[in-house]
Amino acid sequence: xxxxxxxxxxxxxxxxxxxxxxxxxxxxxxxxxxxxxxxxxxxxxxxxxxxxxxxxxxxxxxxxxxxxxxxxxxxxxxxxxxxxxxxxxxxxxxxxxxxxxxxxxxxxxxxxxxxxxxxxxxxxxxxxxxxxxxxxxxxxxxxxxxxxxxxxxxxxxxxxxxxxxxxxxxxxxxxxxxxxxxxxxxxxxxxxxxxxxxxxxxxxxxxxxxxxxxxxxxxxxxxxxxxxxxxxxxxxxxxxxxxxxxxxxxxxxxxxxxxxxxxxxxxxxxxxxxxxxxxxxxxxxxxxxxxxxxxxxxxxxxxxxxxxxxxxxxxxxxxxxxxxxxxxxxxxxxxxxxxxxxxxxxxxxxxxxxxxxxxxxxxxxxxxxxxxxxxxxxxxxxxxxxxxxxxxxxxxxxxxxxxxxxxxxxxxxxxxxxxxxxxxxxxxxxxxxxxxxxxxxxxxxxxxxxxxxxxxxxxxxxxxxxxxxxxxxxxxxxxxxxxxxxxxxxxxxxxxxxxxxxxxxxxxxxxxxxxxxxxxxxxxxxxxxxxxxxxxxxxxxxxxxxxxxxxxxxxxxxxxxxxxxxxxxxxxxxxxxxxxxxxxxxxxxxxxxxxxxxxxxxxxxxxxxxxxxxxxxxxxxxxxxxxxxxxxxxxxxxxxxxxxxxxxxxxxxxxxxxxxxxxxxxxxxxxxxxxxxxxxxxxxxxxxxxxxxxxxxxxxxxxxxx
Amino acid sequence: xxxxxxxxxxxxxxxxxxxxxxxxxxxxxxxxxxxxxxxxxxxxxxxxxxxxxxxxxxxxxxxxxxxxxxxxxxxxxxxxxxxxxxxxxxxxxxxxxxxxxxxxxxxxxxxxxxxxxxxxx
Numbered sequence: 001x002x003x004x005x006x007x008x009x010x011x012x013x014x015x016x017x018x019x020x021x022x023x024x025x026x027x028x029x030x031x032x033x034x035x036x037x038x039x040x041x042x043x044x045x046x047x048x049x050x051x052x053x054x055x056x057x058x059x060x061x062x063x064x065x066x067x068x069x070x071x072x073x074x075x076x077x078x079x080x081x082x083x084x085x086x087x088x089x090x091x092x093x094x095x096x097x098x099x100x101x102x103x104x105x106x107x108x109x110x111x112x113x114x115x116x117x118x119x120x121x122x123x124x125x126x127x128x129x130x131x132x133x134x135x136x137x138x139x140x141x142x143x144x145x146x147x148x149x150x151x152x153x154x155x156x157x158x159x160x161x162x163x164x165x166x167x168x169x170x171x172x173x174x175x176x177x178x179x180x181x182x183x184x185x186x187x188x189x190x191x192x193x194x195x196x197x198x199x200x201x202x203x204x205x206x207x208x209x210x211x212x213x214x215x216x217x218x219x220x221x222x223x224x225x226x227x228x229x230x231x232x233x234x235x236x237x238x239x240x241x242x243x244x245x246x247x248x249x250x251x252x253x254x255x256x257x258x259x260x261x262x263x264x265x266x267x268x269x270x271x272x273x274x275x276x277x278x279x280x281x282x283x284x285x286x287x288x289x290x291x292x293x294x295x296x297x298x299x300x301x302x303x304x305x306x307x308x309x310x311x312x313x314x315x316x317x318x319x320x321x322x323x324x325x326x327x328x329x330x331x332x333x334x335x336x337x338x339x340x341x342x343x344x345x346x347x348x349x350x351x352x353x354x355x356x357x358x359x360x361x362x363x364x365x366x367x368x369x370x371x372x373x374x375x376x377x378x379x380x381x382x383x384x385x386x387x388x389x390x391x392x393x394x395x396x397x398x399x400x401x402x403x404x405x406x407x408x409x410x411x412x413x414x415x416x417x418x419x420x421x422x423x424x425x426x427x428x429x430x431x432x433x434x435x436x437x438x439x440x441x442x443x444x445x446x447x448x449x450x451x452x453x454x455x456x457x458x459x460x461x462x463x464x465x466x467x468x469x470x471x472x473x474x475x476x477x478x479x480x481x482x483x484x485x486x487x488x489x490x491x492x493x494x495x496x497x498x499x500x501x502x503x504x505x506x507x508x509x510x511x512x513x514x515x516x517x518x519x520x521x522x523x524x525x526x527x528x529x530x531x532x533x534x535x536x537x538x539x540x541x542x543x544x545x546x547x548x549x550x551x552x553x554x555x556x557x558x559x560x561x562x563x564x565x566x567x568x569x570x571x572x573x574x575x576x577x578x579x580x581x582x583x584x585x586x587x588x589x590x591x592x593x594x595x596x597x598x599x600x601x602x603x604x605x606x607x608x609x610x611x612x613x614x615x616x617x618x619x620x621x622x623x624x625x626x627x628x629x630x631x632x633x634x635x636x637x638x639x640x641x642x643x644x645x646x647x648x649x650x651x652x653x654x655x656x657x658x659x660x661x662x663x664x665x666x667x668x669x670x671x672x673x674x675x676x677x678x679x680x681x682x683x684x685x686x687x688x689x690x691x692x693x694x695x696x697x698x699x700x701x702x703x704x705x706x
Numbered sequence: 707x708x709x710x711x712x713x714x715x716x717x718x719x720x721x722x723x724x725x726x727x728x729x730x731x732x733x734x735x736x737x738x739x740x741x742x743x744x745x746x747x748x749x750x751x752x753x754x755x756x757x758x759x760x761x762x763x764x765x766x767x768x769x770x771x772x773x774x775x776x777x778x779x780x781x782x783x784x785x786x787x788x789x790x791x792x793x794x795x796x797x798x799x800x801x802x803x804x805x806x807x808x809x810x811x812x813x814x815x816x817x818x819x820x821x822x823x824x825x826x827x
Contacts, residue, residue: 071780075773107808110782138807224772258772262779298796390811394797397813403800504774504816506781509802509809 012061013094014053014173017082017118018102019111020068020427021510023130026160027102028065029519031170038526046078047424055174064096070110072117072216072230075504077429086121087213087230098176099125100169105135105142105157106511108277112151112269119153122181122212126172127155133162134511139280147276152182161516184215186268191253192260195246196222206239222246223258288511295387305388309410312375316414317445320367327367331360349551350544358543361599362536365417365662366528372411372418373527377520379407380425383510390509399487400494402426402505405435409486412442413479416663417535420670421527430500434493436670437680440663441486443479443655446600450654451475453604457626458647474651482655485687497679535665542598542661550595550606564609569594583689584649584696586641588632593659600659645699649692657688753803753820756791762822763788769819782806783820 016031018024029036032051049065066085067078074080088095101118103111118125129144148155156172158165188196196218203214207229217229221243228234235243250257294300335352342348379385385404393403404426412419419439426432443451455471462470549568564570573590580590588610595606604625611628629642658664658681667677750765764787769775782805783789792802792809800813 070777073773073776073780075777107806109806110808113780113782140807223776256766258775259767259779259784262776263784266782266784296793296795296802301796386811390795390800390802393811393813394795394799397799501771501773504777505800505811505813506777506816507811509811511809 012098013064013096014061014098014100015064015066015085015096016100016102017066017086017114018068018128018130019070019104019107019114021508022068022102022104022107022111023160024068024102025065026516026519027100027128027130027158027166027169028063029516029522030160030163030166032063034522034525036522036526038530046081053170053173055170057174059174061173069114071114072121073220076427078427083230086118086123087216096123098173099123100128100173101125101153102128102130102160105129105132106138106140108135108140108142108273109266109269112272113265115151115153116186116265116269117216119151119182120184120212120215124176125153126169127151127153128165128169129155129157130160132157132164133159134513138286138511139282140277141280142277147272150272150275152179152185154179161514186265188264189255189260192222192250192255192264195250199243199246202239202242206236219261222250223261291512292387292509295384296391301387301391305391308379308384308388309407312372312379312407313410313414315371315375316368316411316418320371320414321445323367324364327364328360331356331363350547353551354544354547355540357547358540361543361662362532362539365415365531368415369418369421369527369531370524372414372422373524374520376407376422376425377523378515381513381515381520383512385425386507386509389507393505397505399491401434401490402428402431405431405490408435409439409442412439412444415444415446416440416442416660417531417666420663420666421531423670430494430498433671433676434490434498436667437493437676437683438486438490440658440660440680440684441482441489441656443482444600444660446660447478447654449601449604451478451651453607453626454647454651457629458642458644478651478655481652485656489683489687530669531666534669535662538665538668539598539662546595546598560609561611564591564606582696583653583692584646584699585653588641589646589650593653596659598661600654603654603659643704645696645704648699648704649696652695653688653692655688656684656691658684750821750823752818753789753791753822754801754814754817756822758791758793760791761788761825762791763825765821765823767819768821769816774816774819778816778819781810788825789820789822 016024016028028049028051031053035052035054037050038047046067051063051065053061053063055061066082069079069082072083072086074083085096086099099118101115103115115125115127127147129142129147132142135142142157144155144157154172154177156165156169158169160166187193196215199218199222200211200214203209203217204211207214207217209217220226220230225247227240227243247257295304335356338352338356339348342351376385379388385407388407389403391403392406396403396405405423407425408419408422410419411422416439419442420436423432423435423439426435452475455474459471459474464470464473546569549572550564550570551567553567555563555566570587570591572594573592574587576590576594577585577587580586580593585593588607591610592603592606596603607629608625611625611632630640632641664677664681667680668674671677751762753762756762764783764785766785767775767778767783769778787805790804792804794801795811798814800811801817802809802811803817804810
């Protein structure tokens, strides 16, 4: 045990902390570059980012990017983790040896609030006075030397986007010059001061806190009505009794216990700011305000928003399709080469139809993820995302969601995987979870082949109102229904399973900034890596299992259709027939449903195999498959086994069911466990089954099935 | 300790509620009140009822739950802080305010917790 601690103590642990939007991540990237590792804090959905910091003398340190927080009073799991680590005694990490505290120079007052708490905690720290350029532009001049003097903490001015000050910051970290700590600089009204001192002493003696922790705990205890410490551990009864009497006394004096501490801190911060910074008022309307007038305009705001979303959607839906085709074609080519090189047999089949198909299924998602994260990075980095959330919030709040949920939901129209990955812009954990849970209900591009096949085969090509084709209309209705289902389920989740205290919607609207291409590229690289490593391996495994199920046990000399019918998948198709019969599906569709649990579009090719269509190109398959489906006769009743109603039911089923194990894999990764993916599969399957059943019954009553 | 402003909580809550209702009615274009509500310097309002461009000084934060109150105060909304209402989102919610040189977006129901008095123009 001791030796493990010793080993850890040899490598310096440095943590980077700061307010949201203070350029923390840009600074982290500038310090570590590509030497980063992204994981999860155990048991929570919060992401843990670690990087390596190399110094000139060859020594190294671990740099942890802590979640952004405004104070030590957390209001989300992200902030809770940051707070826990800084207060020590966290199960997630050791107390860092050194803190780098990013401070937005253009927003000094609010950023110094957290700094003042860090000073109280007495963790060795360096203040990175970031965004000096933004501050200068808005007429704020800060003297870092004076600020250092006032705070009693080393201050290094930086500009994260240009790299200014990074060298100096690194040097300061290496030097680790320690300025002796001051005793708490901020002053309280005399009565409160008295009570606080008394309580700090008591906590120090009775609960075994060091002095800085005792101070923070005492402030927390006096300003709230909680009966536990910041770590939620209970206090001894006599201490609790003392706290209760203190509270009563202060209440009797009509002192607002909550505000007195915050106000006293801010009073000191104002003094510091007055000494260290000068503000010159600029005349005229700043550029930022002029852009904002347009961006959140009641008409132009939405036009711009829709335009931007149009581009994002287009990129994921259409532009990404091209590289996806190349990837598909490339893997087909590799498959052909392997087929010619290797002798026929189990191993070749496994490699080509199991392994290679799996790898290809994984890699084809990459273009979508890259495109979406490029645009998301751009929207986030420029500061536009919070404006989009600002104008969309009213709409989303109707179903209990946050304005920021809109973009991930919209991207899910292309593919739920990048959509779910994009929910990380939502800070509130419950809102994020709800968004992830309903995202797969948005009709993604993988449903399109299924929709088009069934519409082409069974929906009559008539015109509605003279100019709208019925097939187009059906497609539109399917998309709208998917969206309606998503919003309804979101509302339902918010009011049942994920009901909780009202979420506080307070969001900063940061000034517009030039995006850092470096940060965006790093983010794209990081997301792709996570997807390939964590979802990819799962998808590959499932793909091999599915191949095995669809091709074993072997039937000698059988046609592909015969082989499939006698395989485990075929048997399973028959096995589940009683279950899917109420939906109007027969065992052939059952095979299709089972084979397409990994990817929905596999349904089309599986049906091709079931109906014994061989060796034709994609268009040929769907064309002749269309005819096969229309002509298929149920041997028992002698009636067509595939009707318009069957097609409608299948479309409704595919619209609502979780026929995408890749989504399950990414849910597992993003929620850090199996609980939520399983809940998602369960509710979506129930929803799909129920809705399809209703459609089938209603269809029979209306006589569509005949 | 700062002495409290002459309006004590009970009376001002009623006043806030009333003003909020009045505001809602005027924004929905009911011809009840053509003249703007008279605002002398000492009356207190909730930020949610102000108009874009209005400047005000925070008197106190009067939130229904402590977490919201704590967060608002930590963001700098404490007694004496000057704020400016920048705009309301197109459908009237959320609203954008300027505090200590930065912009915050908050829903009106949360903004109701911020009690201010008007600054003379």
